[in-house]
Amino acid sequence: MTQPGDDEAAARFAAIEQQFVAGLPRRLQEIDAAPDAQARYAALHRLAGAAGAFGHARLGELARQAMGTDAAADATLQVLREEISRLVDARPG
Amino acid sequence: MNVSGQPGVELSEVDGLKRVMCVEDDADIRLVLEFSLARLGGYEVCVCASGLEALERAPAFAPELVLLDVMMPGMTGPQTLERLRELPVMQGVPVVFLTAKAMQRDMEDILQHGATGVIVKPFDPVTLPKDILVYWEHGRGR
Numbered sequence: 308m309t310q311p312g313d314d315e316a317a318a319r320f321a322a323i324e325q326q327f328v329a330g331l332p333r334r335l336q337e338i339d340a341a342p343d344a345q346a347r348y349a350a351l352h353r354l355a356g357a358a359g360a361f362g363h364a365r366l367g368e369l370a371r372q373a374m375g376t377d378a379a380a381d382a383t384l385q386v387l388r389e390e391i392s393r394l395v396d397a398r399p400g
Numbered sequence: 401m402n403v404s405g406q407p408g409v410e411l412s413e414v415d416g417l418k419r420v421m422c423v424e425d426d427a428d429i430r431l432v433l434e435f436s437l438a439r440l441g442g443y444e445v446c447v448c449a450s451g452l453e454a455l456e457r458a459p460a461f462a463p464e465l466v467l468l469d470v471m472m473p474g475m476t477g478p479q480t481l482e483r484l485r486e487l488p489v490m491q492g493v494p495v496v497f498l499t500a501k502a503m504q505r506d507m508e509d510i511l512q513h514g515a516t517g518v519i520v521k522p523f524d525p526v527t528l529p530k531d532i533l534v535y536w537e538h539g540r541g542r
Contacts, residue, residue, distance in 0.1 A: 316435075316439055316440065319435060319439060320435060320525070323428075323431045323432060323435055326428070326431070327428045327431075330428065349471065349473070352471055352500055353425070353426045353429075355500055355521075355522075356426065356429055356498075356500050356521035356522060357426055357428045357429050357432075357522075358522065359521060359522015359523075360428075360429055360432045360521065360522045360523060360525060361428070361432065364522075367522055371500070
């Protein structure tokens, strides 16, 4: 494993994570434009898996909760939008 | 998340596992897998975006362990595993499914497809290089 204080590894991961955050609006568009429930589920599923791997547990959990087809899932989707906006706005630079 | 890792030498040098193939349709997760297994774990990694790509690249790469996403468009993880098993180079190679928490209930069904194990997403990129070793050892009957 990498030695402690490996700044290069930390910087590389931060760059990948920023790339993920920059792509969140595109993921949201994909969810909104999904032609059917199955496609929407798949897009949310991918977001949930990716968010967790980048340490965005809340985003991942919201995506999982929005996978349903009931009113609660639709309400969660709105919270998910707000969380994505927050993350995108908080990007450095 | 501390991605600077823990002290120690590269896992691939100690445990003998060298080549890991990852099959994942999400581009961001592919980047994390490559970072985790190649950069932190020191493995030789072949990252594929689809089951079809994995089938094409497996003979030349000769993976010693495969991480395979379950839910992919086109060829699913279980369908990919079935086809991979037809390749001579894949005989006896441990295959571990990557699946989301929401699909844990389907785990028994997933394992019936002949996978060695299941890693639930989200995985921790820092611990993943070590986490996969248990499946590699299990697959080799150690």
